[in-house]
Amino acid sequence: MDSTRADAYLRRIGADRPAVADIAALRALHRRHLLAVPFENLSIHLGQDIVLTEAALFDKIVGAGRGGFCYELNGAFAALLRSLGYGVELLAARVFGDGGRLGPPYDHLALRVTTADGDGPWLADVGFGRHSEYPLAYNHRDEQHDPGGAFRIAEAPDGDLDVLRDGSPAYRLDQRPRALGDFEATCWWQRTSPASHFRQSLVCSRLTGTGRVTLSGRKLVLTEGEDRREERELSDGEILTAYREHFGIALDRVPAVAPIA
Template identity: 40%
Template sequence: MDVQKYLARIGCSGPCLPTLETLRYVHLNHVLTVPFENLTIHIGERVKLELPLLYEKIVVRRRGGFCYENNGLFSWLLSQMGFDVTILSAQVRNRFTRAYGPPFDHFIMMVKLDGHRWLCDVGFGSGFQLPLSLETDSPQVQSHGAYRLRTQGNFIFMEMKSEPEVSGTGEECWTELYKFTLEARERDDFRAMCDYHQSSASSIFFCKSLCSLLLPTGRITIMGRRLIITSLSSDGQQATKTTTDLSDEEITEILREKFGIVLHSPLTPKDVEIVPPPVTY
């Protein structure tokens, strides 16, 4: 595996020393160039987490992946660049069932730099663009929205600011995206949940074929047979969505032209209802 080829894959150049500026640079470039996608599952194959296989898929074949893949390989890159990286486990709040997933539902990481802790995540479909400071619970405003890390009990909740409800009080509304602790984890800890997400009717990744990429002006997503384009206003606070139904041929064309993805096996688009999990967390 070659660090320089990985950096070239995400459009980074020049000396990349382990500084905050570099961390922000590679994090942003990663989410702008490497799609969040689960298409491997929907071409009848299995996701494998060995680092050389992830490198081959994401860097050499220019694919993307879901959290265990994108964050799994990105954590390796940061370590190779000299950053102090700790792997963390998170539990995602499913926007369809409104239930939290089990431990190891989501792979994220903490970077310690000059006495400061940063949350990094390049493997979440609607996540932040730049690392979030773990040293504050104040809102952290970025180009695509505002985020905050709120501690409650044993968990830290990663939240995104959302539009106030029409019938509400006009106060700020925050949507919980996932929760996590700062307990250090190992890569192998996530294998069972990676298998779960490839076969469970309670997993969004099994029930819906997804491919999504952050854009400077919003986001482009294919879910099942639908193309969803999110466009942000100039201040980044208002978003408009357009949805278009796609044929199989159009999906193949958009994957190639907009995501740089050419699949070697036929894709079976999928978008079925998620079964609420029998256990809540």
């Protein structure tokens, strides 16, 4: 990613170009990304292709003002961080589902980041929906407190690492560095398989300054802290307005989950 594109990306997330690629700047960029770029799977239900290249991800997230899911959000964020002087490695993970069952290989993409002065590494993840607001200390095994919850990175079998949130396992990391293209097969599976929860549901969610806003199908959910929650069902006209006003996404039709044969 060249300097011009990096500057456009920084404008997209409302962040200044950091003078130094240090942990303070990484924390600020991480949270600004979560505030500005929604976690969403609308492309799957709008019949739009998902292309895992740096250029395509930039065009979608920055050019079109859209969001995406893990491969897109963390894939694009990795390119931005590298352009700013950070060392970044892509890591594959398997997400824990119901009953502690692990998803398929390459089920999730997360980032291992080092600063320009070699500080870290840090686990950065702007593509897991509700998760940590700030990067986690990758080699730290004690509980790490974050506005998004209490997180812990624990040793797992075969040299893997489990990432837990509030005591519950979120995903299992394979520590070997990967390339963006390695995730293409599972990205295709997530888009097309009847067994994929992304294929079965429709979601658009973004961190706010006081909580989170989520549009799941027709249900709009606004939360503030741990105590205040408002939700209501929207009409077709309200749905399009909600995408535009809460997420900056202008659509010409309401996305809908197609029946699974």
